[in-house]
Amino acid sequence: MDNSQKMSYHAGEAKGQTQEKVSNMMDKASNAAQSTKESVQEAGQQMMAKAQGATDAVKDAVNK
Secondary structure, three states, rough: HHHHHHHHHHHHHHHHHHHHHHHHHHHHHHHHHHHHHHHHHHHHHHHHHHHHHHHHHHEEEHHH
């Protein structure tokens, strides 16, 4: 293998490694976004449940 072929081979290797790293970073970012989405949804559900509980308490107080 001459010098030009070696350089081309190493450039291809570097490109493959970079693509793999970018793919891993994208996966991590996607996982973080999904986790955040789930946390926000859970917080929203808890807030709705508390609001419903408060509404029920007011209804009970008014109906007594």
